[in-house]
Amino acid sequence: MQSQSKILDDMAKVASSAMGVAAGMRSEVEARFREQLERLLAQMDLVPREEFDAMKAVAVAAREGQEALAGQVAALEQRLAALEASQKTPKKAPSKPSGKTGGPPQGDG
Numbered sequence: 111m112q113s114q115s116k117i118l119d120d121m122a123k124v125a126s127s128a129m130g131v132a133a134g135m136r137s138e139v140e141a142r143f144r145e146q147l148e149r150l151l152a153q154m155d156l157v158p159r160e161e162f163d164a165m166k167a168v169a170v171a172a173r174e175g176q177e178a179l180a181g182q183v184a185a186l187e188q189r190l191a192a193l194e195a196s197q198k199t200p201k202k203a204p205s206k207p208s209g210k211t212g213g214p215p216q217g218d219g
Contacts, residue, residue, distance in 0.1 A: 157165075
């Protein structure tokens with residue numbers, strides 16, 4: 111029985127060593143992967159979050175300004191169309207009685 115116990119103890123030591131090696135390899139692989147990922151991200155020339163948020167705010171403000179200006183242009187176009195329409199319709203001048211005789215009588219008749 112002593113020999114089986116020794117074999118089991120040896121197998122337990124090997125398994126524990128293998129687990130330690132596996133854990134060490136895991137941390138090494140994670141470190142290498144992280145380095146590669148950081149290198150790749152650095153090469154991609156990505157924008158920092160703060161700069162992105164600032165530019166997003168600028169774009170939103172520009173869009174709102176553009177929409178406001180579009181509304182003002184539409185209102186001005188309506189006013190211009192109304193002015194042009196009022197100038198095209200001739201205003202009737204008040205009729206003056208002509209001093210000529212022989213025409214039909216003017217009035218309520």
